[in-house]
Amino acid sequence: xxKKKTPPKKALEDGGEALLAQxxxxxxxxDFSSLEDLYALPGMDGVAPEVADxxxxxxxxxxxxxxxxxxxxxAAEVEERLKALNKLKDKHxxxxxxxxxxxxxxxxxxxxMLVESExxxxxxxxxxxxxNAVSEQMLILVDDLLDVSVIESGKFDxxxxxxxxxxxxxxxxxxxxxxxxxxxxTLTTALDEVPDLPIDVDRMRHVIDNLLSNAVKFSPSxxxxxxxxxxxxxxxxxxxxxxxxxxxxxxxxxxxxxxxxLDIQPTAGxxxxxxxxxxxxxxxxxxxxxxxxxxxVGKGSTFTVxxxxxx
Amino acid sequence: xxxxxxxxxxxxxxxxxxxxxxxxxxxxxxxxxxxEAENGREGLExxxxxxxxxxLLDLMMPVMTGAETRKFILGEDPDAHIVLLxxxxxxxxxxxxxxxxVEYYLRKDRSPDEIxxxxxxxxxxxxxxxxxxxxxx
Numbered sequence: 540x541x542k543k544k545t546p547p548k549k550a551l552e553d554g555g556e557a558l559l560a561q562x563x564x565x566x567x568x569x570d571f572s573s574l575e576d577l578y579a580l581p582g583m584d585g586v587a588p589e590v591a592d593x594x595x596x597x598x599x600x601x602x603x604x605x606x607x608x609x610x611x612x613x614a615a616e617v618e619e620r621l622k623a624l625n626k627l628k629d630k631h632x633x634x635x636x637x638x639x640x641x642x643x644x645x646x647x648x649x650x651x652m653l654v655e656s657e658x659x660x661x662x663x664x665x666x667x668x669x670x671n672a673v674s675e676q677m678l679i680l681v682d683d684l685l686d687v688s689v690i691e692s693g694k695f696d697x698x699x700x701x702x703x704x705x706x707x708x709x710x711x712x713x714x715x716x717x718x719x720x721x722x723x724x725t726l727t728t729a730l731d732e733v734p735d736l737p738i739d740v741d742r743m744r745h746v747i748d749n750l751l752s753n754a755v756k757f758s759p760s761x762x763x764x765x766x767x768x769x770x771x772x773x774x775x776x777x778x779x780x781x782x783x784x785x786x787x788x789x790x791x792x793x794x795x796x797x798x799x800x801l802d803i804q805p806t807a808g809x810x811x812x813x814x815x816x817x818x819x820x821x822x823x824x825x826x827x828x829x830x831x832x833x834x835x836v837g838k839g840s841t842f843t844v845x846x847x848x849x850x
Numbered sequence: 851x852x853x854x855x856x857x858x859x860x861x862x863x864x865x866x867x868x869x870x871x872x873x874x875x876x877x878x879x880x881x882x883x884x885x886e887a888e889n890g891r892e893g894l895e896x897x898x899x900x901x902x903x904x905x906l907l908d909l910m911m912p913v914m915t916g917a918e919t920r921k922f923i924l925g926e927d928p929d930a931h932i933v934l935l936x937x938x939x940x941x942x943x944x945x946x947x948x949x950x951x952v953e954y955y956l957r958k959d960r961s962p963d964e965i966x967x968x969x970x971x972x973x974x975x976x977x978x979x980x981x982x983x984x985x986x987x
Contacts, residue, residue, distance in 0.1 A: 640937045641865055644958045648871045651962035656878045666874060669867040804888075804912065 555580045566597050627691070634798045635684050638812070642673040683814040686745075687797060690821045697825055699737040704775050704846070705730040705768045707740065708747055712766055715751040722807055723760040726751075729767040733775050736848060742822045747777075749815040750842050754781035756805040757840075773848050774828070780841040786834040794832060795820040826850075856882045857976045860900060862893035862919065863908035863935060868958070872906055872935075875966065879973055890914025894922050897930070903976050906956070908935045931976050933969075 558580065562573040649666040652658060658666070689695050709730055716726040754764040762782035769776055784803050786794065793799040798813040805811060823830045827850045834840035859881045861869050866888070873883045884900045887893035891914050897905060905923065909916035916934055923930050934955040956968050 637937065640959050641868060644937075645865070645867045645871045648875060648962050648965060649867075652871075652874060652878065658874065658878070662874050662877070665870055669870050673867050800912070 569598075571598060628688070631684070631688065631797065635680070638680055638798075639677060642677045645673055646670050680812045680814075683812045683818065686818050687814050687821075690818060691797075695821075695825070697739040697742065699739055701735040702738045702740045702743065703733065703735050704738070704743070704777060705733045707744060708766060708768050708777055711744060711747045711751060715748075715755060718752075719755045719764065722755065722758070724755055724758050725763045726755075727763055727765045729765070729769075731767075731769040733768060733770050734848070736775060736846060737850075738826060738846065739822070743826075746819040746822050746844065749819045750779040750844075753815065753842075754779050754783070754840075756807075756809045756811070757781060757783040757803060759783065759806050770848075771845075774845045775848065776843060776845045778841055778843040780839065782839040785836040785838045786832065786840055787836050791832070791834075795830075854880075855977060855980050856880060857903040857973055857980065858882050858884045858900065859904040859906065860885045860887065860893070860896050860902045861906045862887045862890065862896070862911075862916075863906070864888050864911045865908075868908070868935075875969065876906075876973075879966070879969055881973060890916065890919030890922075893919055894926075897923050898926060901927070903931065903980060904972065905930060905932045906935055907932050910937070931972070931979070933972050 555577070558573065558577055562577050565571070565573050649670055653663065653666055709728065712726055712728050719726045751764070751766070758764060758781045764782075765780045767778055767780075783806075786801065786803070790801045793801070795816050797817045799817075800811055800813040820830050823844055823846070826846050828844060828846040830842065830844045832840060832842050857880075859876050861872050861876070861883065863869050863872070863886075869886045869888075873886065876883060881904070884902055885896045887896045889911050893905075893907065894914075907916050907920060907923075911919075914922075920932055920934065923932060932954065935958050936955055937957065937959050954972055956965065956972075958965070960968070
């Protein structure tokens, strides 16, 4: 402690008390301006350093408190977001568990009978075929679930390399044409020569496969699915058109939702996870593009994807 | 003692493999499968055409839910023996249905032995009812 020249008490008695009180109040509001006046009081020069230290410490406390308040506000937002994501995850898990239960019960029931009961050859064969089919379904569901959870958690990165949409579509359409033939559905294409574009080839393939397989799944025998690809203004546009039952207006909103399955059924009893379109939309969005659907009951559906060339 | 009667059954469930499984199981338990349907509307039509002794009806189906279908079938025949097929996640709906007078339901996700036992119970009940109505003729 420095040697005082004038006792501080005396300095304060000279009207300094009021100033001190005011200064303390000011500091509480983060205002350090009246400190100068306080120091200027006769006799204060002895205690000025201590006051200065005190003021500095109080100032630092204030700054830290302010910073903490700021973080607390952010924390509340973060908490809200985490709660919402957690709820979404629980909902998805619930639906996934539900969707997996039936296949599991079926496999369990059938394999139990294969072991325990006397079954005729036809029944035994159909049970084994079903167990096979159902296992495939479950695998697809689990894969789709992993996809959608990666995409929804926002952690999904595109690996973009120059790719050709027309070539990719042609390749997938050729494969799909085989499935289509089994249902007596004709797959036609009109794929223009288009420029290469940076795209995530694997993911785009997934989108194309999903649109093609939906078209074939929901089309009745004897109809045609048409796929086209062309350049329009500053984007590449490809579309898949079917002559299926069409989508009712009331279902349009949920079309790209997760786990949404509509009332219309695949025409040959095929399975649907309800995840395909939601995954496809997210992939297209991530490419800066858009996916639209034109449909009416009894008139078929056309899904159109636009990917901008400049991004 | 009545001659062994084979209960006539229809299975209404939107999943093809579940129907395959239950048809197989019911056959080994001595039933005759007279039809199957993949949604409530078709199931109702089937019921009216075949008038089976036992109906296995899935709760969660598109187009017309199990609950609605059940109401329609009971409307057609209040004595119809309907076993609702459920899964643990449908529990709340089932409880609601119970209070609405559902007598029989079957959890598809129970163990195969429990499912078999539950079905056998229902089949015995149907057989004894058939026996009774035969006696009354």
